[in-house]
Amino acid sequence: MSRRIKGLVEFEDDRGAVMRYIPHANGGGLVAPGARVHEDAWLDRTAYVEAGAVVGPGARVGAGSWVDVDVVLGPGVQIGSNVHLGARTRVGARARVGANARVGQRVSIEQGAIVEADGVVRDGAVVESAGRTRRAGYGQAA
Template sequence: MTGMRRRYEELETEDGKVVRYQRHENGGGLVAKGARVDETAYVADSAWVDPGAVVEPGASVGKFCWVEPGAVVGPRARLGSHVHVGRDAVVGRGARLGARVDVGAGAQLAPGLVVEPEAKIGDGAHVERSGMPPHVLAA
């Protein structure tokens, strides 16, 4: 069976629950049971989407990304490699996040926002486009 990979993975959480992740058809990323990922979204093979998370149509989740429970990646949003989207955070429609961006729990990113690589967006932050240059480094 060389070249074949499993269609699912199981992970035990800290509280002892076992979560099953299945490979997404578009990209092969791991999507947990209970997550909702549109068939037109791309999830890179090394990315993880947790239970309760939503990845909308046309969105792209890059390599080594982690989308936590309750988080939403809006339509046509793009996550660069190694991006972390915290629990219940929302990445707006068409937003672009550079590599290694960390979005805190409950943060809200405006549609069309561009976040520079390695930016850290704090828990509960609301980052808007208005009054800011097109490329934002949120700290």
């Protein structure tokens, strides 16, 4: 269930907790209190940015994507549609994450790196700018 009150959007989750979001001026995506989204960033109206997250200038977050708690997106980052970025993930400047990708927690995606569409990056992995991944692994969704 959701409702809108003077720019505030509230949702009740499955446990009955009320989650509050504020639409971002550029695209209308929903931003939790405690998140910081640069005014030049663009969030699709169906994208969510959770508390503690930081979205840098020129970053774009696609439809249905979820930027989880304490994620940091650098300048010019491109996030495709239906992407989940796990908690405490770091995405370097001008990196790209393709549509439907699933990125685990505490992942580091280096500056200019690319996670392909439908990619899966496990918790704690490092995605290098040449497309190589250290630790934990990277693959295609089944």
